[in-house]
Amino acid sequence: MERAGRPRAARLNRVPLLERAGLAYLGRLARGRTLPPAADPVHVLNPDEQRELRRVERGAIARAALAGAVSALCGVGIVTWVARLRGAEPEPLGDAAQFAAWTLAMTWVAAICALEIAYVYRDALRSVHALSRAAGLDPLAAEPVASALVRAALELPCDTGPAHGVDPGRESSRLRVVVASLLYKAKIALTTVLLKVAVRRVLGRAVVRVALELVAVPVAAAWNGWVAWRVMREARVRAMGPSFAREVAAALAGLDPAPLARDAARRAVACAIVRTRELHPNQAALLAELGGAEAGPPALDDPAALLAALPLLPEAGRHQVLALLAAATVIDGRLTRGERRLWRDACAASGLPATHEDLDALREAFVEGRPRLPSALRAAWA
Numbered sequence: 001m002e003r004a005g006r007p008r009a010a011r012l013n014r015v016p017l018l019e020r021a022g023l024a025y026l027g028r029l030a031r032g033r034t035l036p037p038a039a040d041p042v043h044v045l046n047p048d049e050q051r052e053l054r055r056v057e058r059g060a061i062a063r064a065a066l067a068g069a070v071s072a073l074c075g076v077g078i079v080t081w082v083a084r085l086r087g088a089e090p091e092p093l094g095d096a097a098q099f100a101a102w103t104l105a106m107t108w109v110a111a112i113c114a115l116e117i118a119y120v121y122r123d124a125l126r127s128v129h130a131l132s133r134a135a136g137l138d139p140l141a142a143e144p145v146a147s148a149l150v151r152a153a154l155e156l157p158c159d160t161g162p163a164h165g166v167d168p169g170r171e172s173s174r175l176r177v178v179v180a181s182l183l184y185k186a187k188i189a190l191t192t193v194l195l196k197v198a199v200r201r202v203l204g205r206a207v208v209r210v211a212l213e214l215v216a217v218p219v220a221a222a223w224n225g226w227v228a229w230r231v232m233r234e235a236r237v238r239a240m241g242p243s244f245a246r247e248v249a250a251a252l253a254g255l256d257p258a259p260l261a262r263d264a265a266r267r268a269v270a271c272a273i274v275r276t277r278e279l280h281p282n283q284a285a286l287l288a289e290l291g292g293a294e295a296g297p298p299a300l301d302d303p304a305a306l307l308a309a310l311p312l313l314p315e316a317g318r319h320q321v322l323a324l325l326a327a328a329t330v331i332d333g334r335l336t337r338g339e340r341r342l343w344r345d346a347c348a349a350s351g352l353p354a355t356h357e358d359l360d361a362l363r364e365a366f367v368e369g370r371p372r373l374p375s376a377l378r379a380a381w382a
Contacts, residue, residue: 015147022125022150029129030140042137042243045369052134057232060127061225064120068224071116072216075109120224124153127228128235135369137239145242148281152234155227158278166270166287166301168278237333237367241282244366248327249289252320261317264309266290268321268346270301272328275338282331303342310349318350330363 015023040046045053082105128149132139140146151158159168252265269287273279299305310318325346329339340356347354364370 016156018154019147019150019156022121022154023146025122025125026129026139026146026150029126030138033133034138040136041247042135043240043247043366043369044243045135045240049134049136050369053131053236056127056130056134057229057236060123060232061228063123064228065221065225067116067119067123068220068222069217071112072220074112076214076216078105078108078112081105120228121154124228124231125150127232128153131232131235132239135236135239137243139239142242144281144285145238148238148241149235151281152238153231155231158280166273166279168273168276233333233367238281240366240369241280241331242285244327244331245282245286245289248286248324248331252290252324260309261313261321262291264306264313264317264321265324267300267302267306267309268325269328271303271306271342272325272339274301274303275329275342276332276336277338280332282333283328286328286331303345307345307349310346311351313350318352322346322350322352326359326362329359330366333363333367335359335363 129139132149137145139149150156266287269283269290273283273287276283310321313321325343329335329343340359343356343359344354
């Protein structure tokens with residue numbers, strides 16, 4: 001018993017505390033609730049599911065924006081109150097009293113921010129649970145799916161380290177990653193500063209003091225709403241990803257059994273991960289559906305090896321691998337410049353025209369849950 005428990009304990013210790021708390025809360029939400037049998041795959045959204053998804057998404061965005069506005073307004077009120085105490089007539093506060101007042105004010109502001117964050121995270125988890133059920137997915141049916149949904153709700157990043165035989169950071173610049181992270185963390189402060197400068201120029205000095213303090217309210221509401229929209233969109237993509245991966249793998253069941261074709265298929269998914277610079281759970285699911293990295297060739301994530309293998313395949317094999325590459329690039333709901341460049345190079349290596357329009361159409365079809373893939377790409381793996 002002790003030996004059997006060790007791997008699970010070690011795995012749980014590797015899961016971040018915030019993610020473990022989110023999984024526990026998701027489990028409480030799903031307790032005792034069962035879904036009726038689905039009439040269609042999860043990644044196919046019928047009109048009723050589309051309407052329910054839009055309702056869940058709008059509600060999550062509105063609540064997040066309201067929470068940001070209320071939090072910012074409370075902060076402005078506290079800071080304004082202390083500022084007035086400092087200049088109170090006829091006897092302004094002494095230095096010690098001013099320090100105590102500012103300390104108390106900052107404590108209140110920090111407490112309000114903590115309450116806002118806790119509320120936004122809790123509501124995001126509830127909304128992600130409602131969204132997954134609206135799409136016909138039991139969020140706890142598989143642990144990787146539940147984990148992916150929780151990480152989307154809590155804005156936890158995807159893995160960027162080597163995993164499943166793939167190194168997502170193979171072509172990444174460390175400096176670029178650091179700069180992007182710093183800019184993301186500073187987004188609200190930077191927007192507030194820029195908006196204050198604009199208000200100062202437009203309104204002049206007459207009302208600038210009051211207006212500048214209130215600028216934080218719409219900024220916080222807008223950022224919270226935007227982040228909630230991103231969370232809901234990412235949760236939708238992650239909920240549909242495993243189902244889409246199974247359909248792609250089933251459609252490619254007739255792939256040329258030759259080792260070169262099989263290796264090129266797995267390598268196409270691995271190279272899409274490299275060009276995304278992170279291991280999205282949907283791409284990991286697609287790689288697993290194809291047999292996993294263990295069944296792949298050495299240097300699975302080397303784009304140069306993929307481009308070298310494509311001309312050696314028969315024409316039908318090239319079409320199939322390109323179709324799989326297209327699916328791997330859009331299954332995370334976005335198209336990066338690196339992925340577009342890989343698609344263009346792969347088409348050139350195969351002697352086929354690069355059709356970015358088909359790639360964009362496939363991404364839109366997947367994100368919107370359309371029942372049929374674009375015919376131009378479906379024909380390649382039919």
